[in-house]
């Protein structure tokens with residue numbers, strides 16, 4: 745049984761060690777860095793806990809996402825979009841991490857987690873505006889997942905592909 749909503753990661757309440765999404769980099773992030781980064785004020789991690797407590801008194805994490813402010817160079821955008829933007833860094837929201845526990849993959853929770861993260865950033869955008877949401881994809885599978893939801897190519901290097909979805913498009917999702 746899943747909790748009804750995503751909440752701020754709380755290491756006293758949420759069992760980070762048992763989280764496994766099948767991607768070592770994301771497992772390490774939630775286990776070792778997410779709470780530290782929140783404490784340092786550089787990103788925010790929201791988790792969807794299970795309702796069932798473990799023997800250690802904590803709740804397993806079923807899915808999580810991590811967001812942070814960031815910026816991109818306008819040249820990385822397709823020319824028809826970049827020419828309307830200034831030459832200084834363009835503000836964006838980074839969807840830095842997103843993962844679903846192996847126990848829940850393939851049941852629609854990735855889609856729910858992505859929509860929740862975009863809704864969260866859409867709300868933030870009402871106070872402090874940004875051009876787009878950007879994601880760094882660890883592999884082709886992650887890239888394919890985001891492209892299903894309309895994310896487009898921003899740039900790629902040997903290690904990661906960056907995709908983006910404009911806040912104008914996201915606005916249409918939540919405020920049609």
Ligand SMILES: CC(C)(COP(=O)(O)OP(=O)(O)OC[C@H]1O[C@@H](n2cnc3c(N)ncnc32)[C@H](O)[C@@H]1OP(=O)(O)O)[C@@H](O)C(=O)NCCC(=O)NCCS
Nearest residue numbers: 765842843844849850851852853854855882885886888889
């Ligand atoms: C990628 C991930 C978040 C998907 O979560 P999930 O719960 O399995 O996905 P869902 O069941 O919600 O799938 C939603 C839709 O996306 C599609 N989808 C899911 N994973 C996909 C993938 N890798 N490639 C293409 N489409 C995918 C599903 O077919 C489904 O389509 P539908 O709505 O038409 O049926 C999950 O597999 C995961 O956590 N993987 C490891 C970490 C990772 O790679 N995170 C990505 C950020 S770098």
